[in-house]
Amino acid sequence: MQPIIRLFDPLARSLISSIIVQRKTPPTFEELQIPLHLVLYETNFPMHYKNPATLEAVVHDRAYVYTDVHLTGVLSRSHKIFTVPLKDAYRKELAILVENQGHLNYGDYIKDYKGLWNVTVNKEHLSFWNVTGFRLNNIKPLSQITNSSCELETLQRGPVFLRGHFSIKETPIDTFLYTVGWGKGVAFINGYNLGRYWPLAGPQKSLYVPGSLLNEGKNELIILELEYVPKSRSMQFQTAP
Structure with missing residues:
Protein backbone atom coordinates (compact mmCIF):
# COMPACT_ATOMS: atom_id res chain seq x y z
CA MET A 1 0.00 0.00 0.00
CA ARG A 135 -19.24 11.57 3.72
CA LEU A 136 -16.61 9.42 1.98
CA ASN A 137 -19.18 8.37 -0.61
CA ASN A 138 -16.98 9.25 -3.59
CA ILE A 139 -13.22 8.70 -3.61
CA LYS A 140 -12.80 8.76 -7.40
CA PRO A 141 -11.11 12.20 -7.27
CA LEU A 142 -8.14 10.52 -5.57
CA SER A 143 -7.27 8.97 -8.94
CA GLN A 144 -5.88 12.39 -9.89
CA ILE A 145 -3.19 12.18 -7.20
CA THR A 146 0.11 10.33 -7.48
CA ASN A 147 1.70 8.55 -4.55
CA SER A 148 3.06 10.59 -1.66
CA SER A 149 4.70 9.72 1.67
CA CYS A 150 3.66 9.46 5.32
CA GLU A 151 5.07 8.42 8.67
CA LEU A 152 4.77 4.76 9.66
CA GLU A 153 3.15 3.34 12.77
CA THR A 154 1.23 5.91 14.88
CA LEU A 155 -0.14 8.69 12.65
CA GLN A 156 0.81 11.83 14.55
CA ARG A 157 -0.14 14.22 11.73
CA GLY A 158 -3.60 12.95 10.96
CA PRO A 159 -5.31 10.30 8.83
CA VAL A 160 -3.88 9.28 5.47
CA PHE A 161 -5.23 7.66 2.30
CA LEU A 162 -3.23 4.71 0.94
CA ARG A 163 -3.64 2.85 -2.35
CA GLY A 164 -2.65 -0.56 -3.65
CA HIS A 165 -3.31 -2.57 -6.81
CA PHE A 166 -3.68 -6.30 -7.34
CA SER A 167 -4.55 -8.57 -10.27
CA ILE A 168 -6.98 -11.48 -10.57
CA LYS A 169 -6.30 -13.99 -13.33
CA GLU A 170 -9.57 -15.94 -13.13
CA THR A 171 -13.24 -15.19 -12.54
CA PRO A 172 -13.43 -13.28 -9.22
CA ILE A 173 -15.08 -14.96 -6.25
CA ASP A 174 -16.07 -13.72 -2.77
CA THR A 175 -13.16 -13.09 -0.43
CA PHE A 176 -12.22 -11.31 2.81
CA LEU A 177 -9.84 -8.41 3.43
CA TYR A 178 -7.71 -9.16 6.50
CA THR A 179 -6.98 -5.98 8.49
CA VAL A 180 -4.96 -7.22 11.49
CA GLY A 181 -1.85 -5.11 12.00
CA TRP A 182 -3.53 -1.89 10.92
CA GLY A 183 -5.17 0.68 13.19
CA LYS A 184 -8.66 1.94 12.38
CA GLY A 185 -10.16 3.11 9.12
CA VAL A 186 -12.32 2.63 6.06
CA ALA A 187 -11.62 0.42 3.03
CA PHE A 188 -12.70 0.80 -0.60
CA ILE A 189 -12.47 -1.73 -3.43
CA ASN A 190 -12.69 -0.32 -6.96
CA GLY A 191 -14.45 2.74 -5.56
CA TYR A 192 -16.98 0.80 -3.44
CA ASN A 193 -17.01 1.38 0.32
CA LEU A 194 -16.49 -2.02 2.02
CA GLY A 195 -16.95 -0.63 5.53
CA ARG A 196 -14.92 0.22 8.57
CA TYR A 197 -12.24 -1.87 10.24
CA TRP A 198 -10.84 -1.74 13.78
CA PRO A 199 -9.08 -5.06 14.43
CA LEU A 200 -7.75 -4.11 17.88
CA ALA A 201 -11.30 -3.57 19.11
CA GLY A 202 -12.69 -6.61 17.26
CA PRO A 203 -14.36 -8.98 17.20
CA GLN A 204 -14.44 -8.51 13.42
CA LYS A 205 -10.95 -8.57 11.92
CA SER A 206 -11.77 -8.83 8.23
CA LEU A 207 -14.14 -7.21 5.74
CA TYR A 208 -16.31 -9.20 3.34
CA VAL A 209 -15.51 -8.52 -0.32
CA PRO A 210 -18.23 -9.70 -2.75
CA GLY A 211 -16.85 -11.18 -5.92
CA SER A 212 -19.16 -8.91 -7.90
CA LEU A 213 -17.06 -5.90 -6.85
CA LEU A 214 -13.87 -7.41 -8.24
CA ASN A 215 -12.54 -7.35 -11.79
CA GLU A 216 -10.76 -10.04 -13.73
CA GLY A 217 -7.46 -8.26 -14.20
CA LYS A 218 -6.46 -5.07 -12.37
CA ASN A 219 -8.19 -4.01 -9.11
CA GLU A 220 -7.66 -1.11 -6.74
CA LEU A 221 -7.76 -1.05 -2.93
CA ILE A 222 -7.86 2.34 -1.16
CA ILE A 223 -7.99 2.78 2.59
CA LEU A 224 -8.34 5.79 4.83
CA GLU A 225 -6.27 4.94 7.91
CA LEU A 226 -6.94 7.01 11.03
CA GLU A 227 -4.47 5.72 13.57
CA TYR A 228 -1.68 3.31 12.63
CA VAL A 229 0.18 2.20 9.50
CA PRO A 230 2.34 -0.94 9.93
CA LYS A 231 5.90 -0.93 8.61
CA SER A 232 4.97 -3.54 6.00
CA ARG A 233 2.15 -1.34 4.62
CA SER A 234 0.55 -4.54 3.33
CA MET A 235 -2.92 -6.12 3.48
CA GLN A 236 -3.97 -9.55 2.36
CA PHE A 237 -7.07 -11.37 1.17
CA GLN A 238 -8.17 -14.70 2.57
CA THR A 239 -10.89 -17.26 1.91
CA ALA A 240 -12.51 -17.09 5.38
CA PRO A 241 -13.18 -14.30 7.91
Whole structure:
Protein backbone atom coordinates (compact mmCIF):
# COMPACT_ATOMS: atom_id res chain seq x y z
CA MET A 1 0.00 0.00 0.00
CA GLN A 2 1.38 3.39 -1.03
CA PRO A 3 0.41 6.67 0.69
CA ILE A 4 -1.61 9.03 -1.51
CA ILE A 5 -2.44 12.10 0.56
CA ARG A 6 -3.26 13.20 4.09
CA LEU A 7 -6.90 13.89 4.91
CA PHE A 8 -5.99 17.33 6.29
CA ASP A 9 -4.15 18.37 3.13
CA PRO A 10 -5.93 21.30 1.39
CA LEU A 11 -6.06 19.33 -1.86
CA ALA A 12 -7.68 16.34 -0.15
CA ARG A 13 -10.26 18.61 1.43
CA SER A 14 -11.12 20.18 -1.91
CA LEU A 15 -11.47 16.78 -3.60
CA ILE A 16 -13.10 14.67 -0.87
CA SER A 17 -15.02 16.97 1.47
CA SER A 18 -18.81 17.11 1.26
CA ILE A 19 -19.37 20.45 3.00
CA ILE A 20 -17.27 23.31 4.40
CA VAL A 21 -18.91 25.89 6.69
CA GLN A 22 -18.09 28.37 9.47
CA ARG A 23 -20.12 28.43 12.68
CA LYS A 24 -19.91 30.13 16.08
CA THR A 25 -20.57 26.80 17.79
CA PRO A 26 -19.85 23.30 16.46
CA PRO A 27 -22.78 22.03 14.33
CA THR A 28 -23.92 18.43 14.58
CA PHE A 29 -23.51 15.89 11.81
CA GLU A 30 -27.26 16.10 11.30
CA GLU A 31 -27.16 19.88 10.80
CA LEU A 32 -24.45 19.35 8.18
CA GLN A 33 -26.43 16.50 6.58
CA ILE A 34 -23.48 14.16 7.09
CA PRO A 35 -25.14 10.81 7.92
CA LEU A 36 -21.93 8.97 8.83
CA HIS A 37 -18.13 8.96 8.92
CA LEU A 38 -16.16 12.15 9.76
CA VAL A 39 -16.41 15.85 10.56
CA LEU A 40 -13.37 18.05 11.21
CA TYR A 41 -13.80 21.01 13.61
CA GLU A 42 -11.03 23.66 13.66
CA THR A 43 -10.43 26.83 15.66
CA ASN A 44 -7.60 28.87 17.21
CA PHE A 45 -6.67 29.11 20.86
CA PRO A 46 -6.95 32.60 22.34
CA MET A 47 -3.68 34.12 23.53
CA HIS A 48 -4.18 34.09 27.30
CA TYR A 49 -4.29 30.39 28.26
CA LYS A 50 -2.03 29.20 31.04
CA ASN A 51 0.21 26.20 30.49
CA PRO A 52 -0.67 23.39 30.85
CA ALA A 53 -4.29 23.65 29.71
CA THR A 54 -7.11 21.10 29.72
CA LEU A 55 -9.47 20.57 26.81
CA GLU A 56 -12.90 19.27 27.78
CA ALA A 57 -15.74 18.34 25.41
CA VAL A 58 -18.72 16.07 24.94
CA VAL A 59 -18.23 13.94 21.83
CA HIS A 60 -20.44 11.51 19.92
CA ASP A 61 -18.71 9.23 19.32
CA ARG A 62 -14.88 9.34 19.06
CA ALA A 63 -12.56 12.26 18.36
CA TYR A 64 -8.89 12.79 17.58
CA VAL A 65 -7.49 16.02 19.02
CA TYR A 66 -4.67 17.79 17.18
CA THR A 67 -2.73 20.93 18.11
CA ASP A 68 -0.84 22.44 15.19
CA VAL A 69 -1.59 19.24 13.23
CA HIS A 70 0.03 17.01 15.85
CA LEU A 71 -1.96 14.32 17.64
CA THR A 72 -2.50 15.32 21.28
CA GLY A 73 -5.10 12.83 22.49
CA VAL A 74 -8.39 11.02 21.89
CA LEU A 75 -11.87 11.74 23.23
CA SER A 76 -14.25 8.79 23.46
CA ARG A 77 -17.90 8.47 24.37
CA SER A 78 -17.76 4.70 24.87
CA HIS A 79 -14.62 4.89 27.05
CA LYS A 80 -15.89 8.00 28.89
CA ILE A 81 -12.84 10.09 27.98
CA PHE A 82 -13.92 13.73 27.84
CA THR A 83 -10.69 15.61 28.67
CA VAL A 84 -7.29 15.94 27.00
CA PRO A 85 -4.31 17.75 28.55
CA LEU A 86 -2.77 20.37 26.25
CA LYS A 87 0.85 21.40 26.64
CA ASP A 88 1.87 24.83 25.31
CA ALA A 89 -1.62 25.63 24.00
CA TYR A 90 -0.69 29.32 23.70
CA ARG A 91 -1.61 30.66 20.24
CA LYS A 92 -1.94 27.24 18.62
CA GLU A 93 -4.42 25.84 16.13
CA LEU A 94 -6.85 23.23 17.43
CA ALA A 95 -8.38 20.54 15.20
CA ILE A 96 -10.82 17.89 16.40
CA LEU A 97 -11.73 15.08 14.00
CA VAL A 98 -14.99 13.45 15.11
CA GLU A 99 -16.06 9.98 13.97
CA ASN A 100 -19.66 8.78 13.93
CA GLN A 101 -19.45 5.15 15.09
CA GLY A 102 -23.11 4.33 14.53
CA HIS A 103 -26.47 5.43 15.91
CA LEU A 104 -28.23 3.97 18.92
CA ASN A 105 -31.91 3.38 18.19
CA TYR A 106 -33.58 2.58 21.48
CA GLY A 107 -34.63 4.08 24.82
CA ASP A 108 -33.40 7.50 25.87
CA TYR A 109 -30.88 7.53 23.00
CA ILE A 110 -33.36 7.28 20.13
CA LYS A 111 -32.26 10.80 19.09
CA ASP A 112 -28.56 10.00 19.01
CA TYR A 113 -27.11 13.16 17.47
CA LYS A 114 -23.45 13.11 16.43
CA GLY A 115 -20.81 15.77 16.83
CA LEU A 116 -19.12 17.94 19.42
CA TRP A 117 -20.59 19.98 22.29
CA ASN A 118 -19.46 22.26 25.12
CA VAL A 119 -15.84 22.55 24.01
CA THR A 120 -13.81 24.36 26.67
CA VAL A 121 -10.18 24.98 27.51
CA ASN A 122 -9.64 25.61 31.22
CA LYS A 123 -13.45 25.90 31.51
CA GLU A 124 -13.65 28.70 28.91
CA HIS A 125 -15.78 27.98 25.85
CA LEU A 126 -14.21 28.02 22.40
CA SER A 127 -16.13 29.59 19.54
CA PHE A 128 -15.89 30.38 15.82
CA TRP A 129 -15.21 27.05 14.13
CA ASN A 130 -14.23 26.09 10.60
CA VAL A 131 -16.04 22.82 9.89
CA THR A 132 -15.38 20.26 7.13
CA GLY A 133 -17.61 17.22 6.62
CA PHE A 134 -16.52 14.00 4.90
CA ARG A 135 -19.24 11.57 3.72
CA LEU A 136 -16.61 9.42 1.98
CA ASN A 137 -19.18 8.37 -0.61
CA ASN A 138 -16.98 9.25 -3.59
CA ILE A 139 -13.22 8.70 -3.61
CA LYS A 140 -12.80 8.76 -7.40
CA PRO A 141 -11.11 12.20 -7.27
CA LEU A 142 -8.14 10.52 -5.57
CA SER A 143 -7.27 8.97 -8.94
CA GLN A 144 -5.88 12.39 -9.89
CA ILE A 145 -3.19 12.18 -7.20
CA THR A 146 0.11 10.33 -7.48
CA ASN A 147 1.70 8.55 -4.55
CA SER A 148 3.06 10.59 -1.66
CA SER A 149 4.70 9.72 1.67
CA CYS A 150 3.66 9.46 5.32
CA GLU A 151 5.07 8.42 8.67
CA LEU A 152 4.77 4.76 9.66
CA GLU A 153 3.15 3.34 12.77
CA THR A 154 1.23 5.91 14.88
CA LEU A 155 -0.14 8.69 12.65
CA GLN A 156 0.81 11.83 14.55
CA ARG A 157 -0.14 14.22 11.73
CA GLY A 158 -3.60 12.95 10.96
CA PRO A 159 -5.31 10.30 8.83
CA VAL A 160 -3.88 9.28 5.47
CA PHE A 161 -5.23 7.66 2.30
CA LEU A 162 -3.23 4.71 0.94
CA ARG A 163 -3.64 2.85 -2.35
CA GLY A 164 -2.65 -0.56 -3.65
CA HIS A 165 -3.31 -2.57 -6.81
CA PHE A 166 -3.68 -6.30 -7.34
CA SER A 167 -4.55 -8.57 -10.27
CA ILE A 168 -6.98 -11.48 -10.57
CA LYS A 169 -6.30 -13.99 -13.33
CA GLU A 170 -9.57 -15.94 -13.13
CA THR A 171 -13.24 -15.19 -12.54
CA PRO A 172 -13.43 -13.28 -9.22
CA ILE A 173 -15.08 -14.96 -6.25
CA ASP A 174 -16.07 -13.72 -2.77
CA THR A 175 -13.16 -13.09 -0.43
CA PHE A 176 -12.22 -11.31 2.81
CA LEU A 177 -9.84 -8.41 3.43
CA TYR A 178 -7.71 -9.16 6.50
CA THR A 179 -6.98 -5.98 8.49
CA VAL A 180 -4.96 -7.22 11.49
CA GLY A 181 -1.85 -5.11 12.00
CA TRP A 182 -3.53 -1.89 10.92
CA GLY A 183 -5.17 0.68 13.19
CA LYS A 184 -8.66 1.94 12.38
CA GLY A 185 -10.16 3.11 9.12
CA VAL A 186 -12.32 2.63 6.06
CA ALA A 187 -11.62 0.42 3.03
CA PHE A 188 -12.70 0.80 -0.60
CA ILE A 189 -12.47 -1.73 -3.43
CA ASN A 190 -12.69 -0.32 -6.96
CA GLY A 191 -14.45 2.74 -5.56
CA TYR A 192 -16.98 0.80 -3.44
CA ASN A 193 -17.01 1.38 0.32
CA LEU A 194 -16.49 -2.02 2.02
CA GLY A 195 -16.95 -0.63 5.53
CA ARG A 196 -14.92 0.22 8.57
CA TYR A 197 -12.24 -1.87 10.24
CA TRP A 198 -10.84 -1.74 13.78
CA PRO A 199 -9.08 -5.06 14.43
CA LEU A 200 -7.75 -4.11 17.88
CA ALA A 201 -11.30 -3.57 19.11
CA GLY A 202 -12.69 -6.61 17.26
CA PRO A 203 -14.36 -8.98 17.20
CA GLN A 204 -14.44 -8.51 13.42
CA LYS A 205 -10.95 -8.57 11.92
CA SER A 206 -11.77 -8.83 8.23
CA LEU A 207 -14.14 -7.21 5.74
CA TYR A 208 -16.31 -9.20 3.34
CA VAL A 209 -15.51 -8.52 -0.32
CA PRO A 210 -18.23 -9.70 -2.75
CA GLY A 211 -16.85 -11.18 -5.92
CA SER A 212 -19.16 -8.91 -7.90
CA LEU A 213 -17.06 -5.90 -6.85
CA LEU A 214 -13.87 -7.41 -8.24
CA ASN A 215 -12.54 -7.35 -11.79
CA GLU A 216 -10.76 -10.04 -13.73
CA GLY A 217 -7.46 -8.26 -14.20
CA LYS A 218 -6.46 -5.07 -12.37
CA ASN A 219 -8.19 -4.01 -9.11
CA GLU A 220 -7.66 -1.11 -6.74
CA LEU A 221 -7.76 -1.05 -2.93
CA ILE A 222 -7.86 2.34 -1.16
CA ILE A 223 -7.99 2.78 2.59
CA LEU A 224 -8.34 5.79 4.83
CA GLU A 225 -6.27 4.94 7.91
CA LEU A 226 -6.94 7.01 11.03
CA GLU A 227 -4.47 5.72 13.57
CA TYR A 228 -1.68 3.31 12.63
CA VAL A 229 0.18 2.20 9.50
CA PRO A 230 2.34 -0.94 9.93
CA LYS A 231 5.90 -0.93 8.61
CA SER A 232 4.97 -3.54 6.00
CA ARG A 233 2.15 -1.34 4.62
CA SER A 234 0.55 -4.54 3.33
CA MET A 235 -2.92 -6.12 3.48
CA GLN A 236 -3.97 -9.55 2.36
CA PHE A 237 -7.07 -11.37 1.17
CA GLN A 238 -8.17 -14.70 2.57
CA THR A 239 -10.89 -17.26 1.91
CA ALA A 240 -12.51 -17.09 5.38
CA PRO A 241 -13.18 -14.30 7.91
